[in-house]
Every structure is written in C-alpha cells, then in structure tokens.
Amino acid sequence: MTLGVLALLVIGLFLSSLLVGPAGIPPGAALAALVGAGDGPLPIVMQEIRLPRALLGLGVGASLGLAGAAMQGYLRNPLAEPGLIGVSAAAALGAVLAIQTGLAAAFALGLPLAALAGAAGAVALLFLLAGREGGTLTLILAGIAVSAFAGALTSLVLNLSPNPYAAAEIVFWLLGSLADRSMTHVWVAAPLMVAGWALIAFTARGLDALTLGEDAAETLGVDLRRLRLLLVTGTAAAVGAATAVAGAIGFVGLVVPHLLRRLVGASPARLLPASALGGAAMILAADIAVRVILPERDLKLGVVTALVGAPLFLHLIWSLRRTGP
Amino acid sequence: MxxxxxxxxxxxxxxxxxxxxxxxxxxxxxxxxxxxxxxxxxxxxxxxxxxxxxxxxxxxxxxxxxxxxxxxxxxxxxxxxxxxxxxxxxxxxxxxxxxxxxxxxxxxxxxxxxxxxxxxxxxxxxxxxxxxxxxxxxxxxxxxxxxxxxxDANRSAGRGRAALYGPGGYYRGGETLAGDIVAAAGFGTISDSVGRDYGGFLPLELLVMAEPDLIVTPGAPETPSRSHAVLDHPALAGRGTARALTNRDWVCGTPAVLDAIDRLAAAVE
CATH class of the missing domain: 3.40.50.1980 (Nitrogenase molybdenum iron protein domain)
Structure with a gap:
C-alpha cells in the first residue's frame, strides 16, 4: 500500500521533472518531443537534456535512500548516512582523481569505478571502526574525520590542478548538481547503481535478523561476514556511481528512512524498497525545486537537501539526547 | 614620488x-x-x-x-x-x-x-x-x-547568429571583448532569446533552444576538468559548432584580436 503510493509519487515527480526547465516549454509539446515528434531544437532538449536529468534524479535518489536505509539497518544507528559519514565525500575524491589523472577519459567506466573505490574504502573503514560495539558517537566521529579528510584532499587536488576551472568545481563535488548531464552519464552510472541495488537487496533478510542482535542473527543462520561484504560493495557501487555523476548530495539517506520508518515499520526488509522510492522522490523534488527557485542559475542540489535535512538531523539529535545515547 | x-x-x-x-x-x-x-x-x-x-x-x-x-x-x-x-x-x-x-x-x-x-x-x-x-x-x-x-579591412557582416559558450556553461554576450570579436567576424548574438548581454551562466537547454547558427567554444584543456565536459554534451553534437576557437588571442584588448577575427571567419568559410 505504502509502496504503491510512493511509486505513484515517484512517477508524478519524474514527469514533473521532465516538464520543468528554464526554457518554459508547454507540457503537451514537451511530451510529444520526448517521443520524437516536433521539429527544431525541442526533441534534442527533451531527449538529450531533460530525460537524462530526470533519469539520473531517479537513480541517484534511489541509490542514496537505499544505501542510507541499509547502513542504518546494519549499524543499528539512525545517524548512518552516506553523505554525513563521509562515504559520498570519499566517492567524490575518487571521481576527482579519475578526472584529474585522465582515467575518466581513458575508459568509460573509469569515473564511476574510481568513485566506487573511494566509497568502498570509506564504508569499510567506518564498519571496522563502528561495526561491532561502537556506539553513535564512534560512528559520527569517524564519519566526520573521513568526511573532512576526503573533502580536504578533493579541494587540494582541485587547487593543485593547472586547469583554471578546476578550483570552481569544488562546489559541485561538495553540494552536487544534475544540471546539463547527458545520456552518456546515465549509461556510465546505471550499471553500477543497479548492481549496487541488487547487492543491497540480498541483505534484506540478514538485516531483519540483525535487529535481534548479532548473536541471535548468527543462530538464525546469517553469515555476518558475507552480509558485511554485500553491504560494503553494494553501498559503494550505488553511492559511488551516484556521486561520480551528480557530486556528493547529503541528508537523503538520513531523512528518507527516518520518515518512512513511521509508515512501514522498522523492519529493514520493508524499509529498503520504501527508502529507495522515497530517496528517488526526494532527489526529483529537490531537483525540481532548484529549477523553480532559480531557473536560470545552477543552484546546487545539496543546498536544498541540506535545508530540509539539517533541521531533521537536529531533531534526531534532540530525541537521542532525551532517550540517552 | x-x-x-x-x-x-x-x-x-x-x-x-x-x-x-x-x-x-x-x-x-x-x-x-x-x-x-x-x-x-x-x-x-x-x-x-x-x-x-x-x-x-x-x-x-x-x-x-x-x-x-x-x-x-x-x-x-x-x-x-x-x-x-x-x-x-x-x-x-x-x-x-x-x-x-x-x-x-x-x-x-x-x-x-x-x-x-x-x-x-x-x-x-x-x-x-x-x-x-x-x-x-x-x-x-x-x-x-x-x-x-x-x-576595417577584416570586418565582415551577414553570417547569422553565433554564441560564445565556455567551460561550466559560461556564456559571453555582445557587450564583451569576445562578443565584439564575433560581431566583427560578421555574426549577430542570441541575446534576443537569452538576454545576458554581458554574459553569465547559461543552461544548455536555453542555448539549444536559441538555435544559434554557430557555437564558438575553446579547445580541450591540457589537464582535464569537469567544467569542460559540457562542451562535449551530445545536445551540441551535429549543430554548427566551431570548436577549439577561442584561445589566447581572445583574452586581452591587443591587436592580437585581429588573428581571432581571421580564424573565426576562416572557420566558417
């Protein structure tokens, strides 16, 4: 029921995303041009500019929502979120290194694979530090350290680049944007994102068992090492590919599972698909918002997600304080 | 002193x-x-x-x-x-x-x-x-x-509308030195549909909708950057795009701009 409503919401936002843009094309003409009718520049705008933007919004949002829900399930910690604890920042570092060294230009999957490597390093490190007995505090401290370190290295690499435009790109990598992406980006990111979703989907039963505690999960026949491996690679693939094409977008993986837990319950198996849809809806809505607020400027996505996410984050901390750490 | x-x-x-x-x-x-x-x-x-x-x-x-x-x-x-x-x-x-x-x-x-x-x-x-x-x-x-x-000898006219587009989607309009070089080579601007006489960030969508006869871009940089990727966007492929055209001759107000005008005129002939 909830999944059906969420799916309808995503479809509605996907269509709205196709219809919103600085050029102000009438909806009828826009949809006709999308399937190839019409002449002049309209079909190109719809098929080569707006369609990839909407598709990437869908994929990036689903990846971030899913990764957030899975990490929160595994760490049994409501603050685990790819953007907040440095996974996105590390993926951005991988992507920046791939672009600056020419790896991204050398072969098509170079960019998302480098971002995957960065994300995998960060997820593995965080699971090692906060996985078994670490509390909320350990996770957040480790996350801040990874986040700051990866962000500093990204800025350093871009400042060292002799290309005069590189330093201005720091903003994109810190805040994310879907402006003027192409179908090439969709083809490059989609395979890894889908693979990441599949890997995370396999963890659903294990995560459900894990809500009873690690010992109980093991007696139920859950292989915790296999579960962790699936989660590290799945999260890294989904977040890495998403970050490689859209930059580091924060708060989606935090807000979406938090909101949906009230609707579908705390069971990770049910939260995972709902969070994927919720994440897609949030990014599509945020991307529509940046185009409605400042249609002719490239307002970054992370600005909108943080405006929604940061107050919720404070609310979470507030309720954690009341219930004790 | x-x-x-x-x-x-x-x-x-x-x-x-x-x-x-x-x-x-x-x-x-x-x-x-x-x-x-x-x-x-x-x-x-x-x-x-x-x-x-x-x-x-x-x-x-x-x-x-x-x-x-x-x-x-x-x-x-x-x-x-x-x-x-x-x-x-x-x-x-x-x-x-x-x-x-x-x-x-x-x-x-x-x-x-x-x-x-x-x-x-x-x-x-x-x-x-x-x-x-x-x-x-x-x-x-x-x-x-x-x-x-x-x-005076290099000026020409009547070549259609051109747009100067650069890394990061930065557009330069008619009220700039580069815009004046384009005008001297005989091109009008796309200001009638996009405004921005002095230039600014221009979404790719608006550039494509303006249907310029020519899009003038700089060449590929020695070190790659994400900002340059927009110039290789498929939506610009197949349109009249003069690539690798804006270079050091376009930067300063010196007689070197004469070479810029020549190269632009030669590129479309």
Missing part, C-alpha cells in the same frame, strides 16, 4: 631650468603586473624600458605574446618583489589585487591602472594610454593606425 619628480620637472621646465634633451619624463624602469598590460607594454615600450612582465605573460593559454615574453624577467604580482625591482612606473589592471596596488603607492611608486577592454573600440584607447604613460606617443600612434586599418 615619481609624480613629485614629474611635477617638479614641469615647474622647472616652466622656469627654463633644464636644457631641452633632458626634459621628457620617460620612465626608465617599468614593471608590468597584468597579462594585458604586459602585452601592451611589450608592443610600445622602448628597448630596455620594460624590465619585468607578469608570469602569466609566458602562459601559452592566456598570452598572445607568450613567445616574446620569454625575453623578459617575470614577476608574480607581489608588492615585495616589484618594489625590489626599483621601478619608476608599475603597470596594472584596475582588477589587479587592490592591496598590492595600494601598498606600492604607499611606498611611493607610481602605478598606472588600465581598465580591461570590453570592446574592440577600447583597443586604440588602451594603446594610446600606454603610449602616454611610457612617453612613447609616436610608437603608440603607429600601432593604432595599423590596427584600425587592419580592423
């Missing part, structure tokens, strides 16, 4: 204290700290008069006279190193670091500031001003008449 000396000399001249040959106030040691004043000065200064140019003057991507600049010692636009060069006159842009310019003036060094050229019509003006401050009016007048004659 130099200003005071000059003022003193003017008074002295009025009083007939100096003999004619020593009268002129030609600055003997001139340092330039901006890539555009570097080039104007190299064109007009007397041999030995210009003692240092900025390090950007040797940048092949920015300076149309990078080869000539190899013959000059370079500075990095910092007050300390410029002061130690003991200049009589420093040439700067009005966009040069304000703190550096203020510091130089505070220690008594004359600084001549040149606003960047935003139109082809500014170029004769800047050449004359350089002639004035270097006391090389004759050399400047020669450059100006050669430039104006060549510009």
């Amino acid at each position: 130099w200003g005071c000396v000059r003022g003193f000399r003017t008074i002295a001249l009025a009083l007939g204290l100096f003999a004619a040959p020593t009268l002129h106030a030609e600055p003997a040691r001139v340092v330039s700290m901006n890539v555009c004043t570097d080039q104007l000065a190299m064109l007009i200064a007397a041999p030995g008069q210009l003692v240092s140019v900025s390090h950007l003057a040797r940048d092949l991507g920015l300076s149309a006279m990078a080869e000539a600049a190899e013959g000059y010692p370079v500075n990095h636009g910092r007050a300390e190193e410029i002061y130690l060069l003991e200049p009589d006159l420093v040439l700067a842009s009005t966009f040069s670091n304000r703190a550096t310019v203020a510091m130089l003036r505070r220690v008594g060094i004359e600084v001549a500031e040149f606003p960047p050229a935003t139109a082809l019509a500014d170029i004769p003006d800047r050449l004359r001003k350089m002639g004035e401050v270097l006391d090389r009016g004759g050399a400047a007048t020669d450059r100006v008449s050669a430039f104006e004659a060549a510009l």
Whole structure:
C-alpha cells in the first residue's frame, strides 16, 4: 500500500521533472518531443537534456535512500548516512582523481569505478571502526574525520590542478548538481547503481535478523561476514556511481528512512524498497525545486537537501539526547 | 614620488631650468603586473624600458605574446618583489589585487591602472594610454593606425547568429571583448532569446533552444576538468559548432584580436 503510493509519487515527480526547465516549454509539446515528434531544437532538449536529468534524479535518489536505509539497518544507528559519514565525500575524491589523472577519459567506466573505490574504502573503514560495539558517537566521529579528510584532499587536488576551472568545481563535488548531464552519464552510472541495488537487496533478510542482535542473527543462520561484504560493495557501487555523476548530495539517506520508518515499520526488509522510492522522490523534488527557485542559475542540489535535512538531523539529535545515547 | 619628480620637472621646465634633451619624463624602469598590460607594454615600450612582465605573460593559454615574453624577467604580482625591482612606473589592471596596488603607492611608486577592454573600440584607447604613460606617443600612434586599418579591412557582416559558450556553461554576450570579436567576424548574438548581454551562466537547454547558427567554444584543456565536459554534451553534437576557437588571442584588448577575427571567419568559410 505504502509502496504503491510512493511509486505513484515517484512517477508524478519524474514527469514533473521532465516538464520543468528554464526554457518554459508547454507540457503537451514537451511530451510529444520526448517521443520524437516536433521539429527544431525541442526533441534534442527533451531527449538529450531533460530525460537524462530526470533519469539520473531517479537513480541517484534511489541509490542514496537505499544505501542510507541499509547502513542504518546494519549499524543499528539512525545517524548512518552516506553523505554525513563521509562515504559520498570519499566517492567524490575518487571521481576527482579519475578526472584529474585522465582515467575518466581513458575508459568509460573509469569515473564511476574510481568513485566506487573511494566509497568502498570509506564504508569499510567506518564498519571496522563502528561495526561491532561502537556506539553513535564512534560512528559520527569517524564519519566526520573521513568526511573532512576526503573533502580536504578533493579541494587540494582541485587547487593543485593547472586547469583554471578546476578550483570552481569544488562546489559541485561538495553540494552536487544534475544540471546539463547527458545520456552518456546515465549509461556510465546505471550499471553500477543497479548492481549496487541488487547487492543491497540480498541483505534484506540478514538485516531483519540483525535487529535481534548479532548473536541471535548468527543462530538464525546469517553469515555476518558475507552480509558485511554485500553491504560494503553494494553501498559503494550505488553511492559511488551516484556521486561520480551528480557530486556528493547529503541528508537523503538520513531523512528518507527516518520518515518512512513511521509508515512501514522498522523492519529493514520493508524499509529498503520504501527508502529507495522515497530517496528517488526526494532527489526529483529537490531537483525540481532548484529549477523553480532559480531557473536560470545552477543552484546546487545539496543546498536544498541540506535545508530540509539539517533541521531533521537536529531533531534526531534532540530525541537521542532525551532517550540517552 | 615619481609624480613629485614629474611635477617638479614641469615647474622647472616652466622656469627654463633644464636644457631641452633632458626634459621628457620617460620612465626608465617599468614593471608590468597584468597579462594585458604586459602585452601592451611589450608592443610600445622602448628597448630596455620594460624590465619585468607578469608570469602569466609566458602562459601559452592566456598570452598572445607568450613567445616574446620569454625575453623578459617575470614577476608574480607581489608588492615585495616589484618594489625590489626599483621601478619608476608599475603597470596594472584596475582588477589587479587592490592591496598590492595600494601598498606600492604607499611606498611611493607610481602605478598606472588600465581598465580591461570590453570592446574592440577600447583597443586604440588602451594603446594610446600606454603610449602616454611610457612617453612613447609616436610608437603608440603607429600601432593604432595599423590596427584600425587592419580592423576595417577584416570586418565582415551577414553570417547569422553565433554564441560564445565556455567551460561550466559560461556564456559571453555582445557587450564583451569576445562578443565584439564575433560581431566583427560578421555574426549577430542570441541575446534576443537569452538576454545576458554581458554574459553569465547559461543552461544548455536555453542555448539549444536559441538555435544559434554557430557555437564558438575553446579547445580541450591540457589537464582535464569537469567544467569542460559540457562542451562535449551530445545536445551540441551535429549543430554548427566551431570548436577549439577561442584561445589566447581572445583574452586581452591587443591587436592580437585581429588573428581571432581571421580564424573565426576562416572557420566558417
């Protein structure tokens, strides 16, 4: 029921995303041009500019929502979120290194694979530090350290680049944007994102068992090492590919599972698909918002997600304080 | 300080204290700290008069006279190193670091500031001003008449509408030097549909909808960057796109813009 409503919401936002843009094309003409009718520049705008933007919004949002829900399930910690604890920042570092060294230009999957490597390093490190007995505090401290370190290295690499435009790109990598992406980006990111979703989907039963505690999960026949491996690679693939094409977008993986837990319950198996849809809806809505607020400027996505996410984050901390750490 | 000396000399001249040959106030040691004043000065200064140019003057991507600049010692636009060069006159842009310019003036060094050229019509003006401050009016007048004659000969018209599009989706409109170069090569702008006479960020969607006859872009950079990727966007493929066209000849208001006009005209013929 909830999944059906969420799916309808995503479809509605996907269509709205196709219809919103600085050029102000009438909806009828826009949809006709999308399937190839019409002449002049309209079909190109719809098929080569707006369609990839909407598709990437869908994929990036689903990846971030899913990764957030899975990490929160595994760490049994409501603050685990790819953007907040440095996974996105590390993926951005991988992507920046791939672009600056020419790896991204050398072969098509170079960019998302480098971002995957960065994300995998960060997820593995965080699971090692906060996985078994670490509390909320350990996770957040480790996350801040990874986040700051990866962000500093990204800025350093871009400042060292002799290309005069590189330093201005720091903003994109810190805040994310879907402006003027192409179908090439969709083809490059989609395979890894889908693979990441599949890997995370396999963890659903294990995560459900894990809500009873690690010992109980093991007696139920859950292989915790296999579960962790699936989660590290799945999260890294989904977040890495998403970050490689859209930059580091924060708060989606935090807000979406938090909101949906009230609707579908705390069971990770049910939260995972709902969070994927919720994440897609949030990014599509945020991307529509940046185009409605400042249609002719490239307002970054992370600005909108943080405006929604940061107050919720404070609310979470507030309720954690009341219930004790 | 130099200003005071000059003022003193003017008074002295009025009083007939100096003999004619020593009268002129030609600055003997001139340092330039901006890539555009570097080039104007190299064109007009007397041999030995210009003692240092900025390090950007040797940048092949920015300076149309990078080869000539190899013959000059370079500075990095910092007050300390410029002061130690003991200049009589420093040439700067009005966009040069304000703190550096203020510091130089505070220690008594004359600084001549040149606003960047935003139109082809500014170029004769800047050449004359350089002639004035270097006391090389004759050399400047020669450059100006050669430039104006060549510009009149190079102008064409009626080639359709062109758009200047660069890394990060940055568009330059008609009220810029680059826009004026495009106009001199015979193209109109797309301002009727996108506005932005002075340029600014232009979403790709608006560029495509404006249907320019020609999109003029810079070439691929030596080091890759994400900002340049938008120039390879499939939505621009198959449209009239003149790639790798904006280069160092488009940066400063110097006679090098004549080569830019020629190359643009040649690219569409």
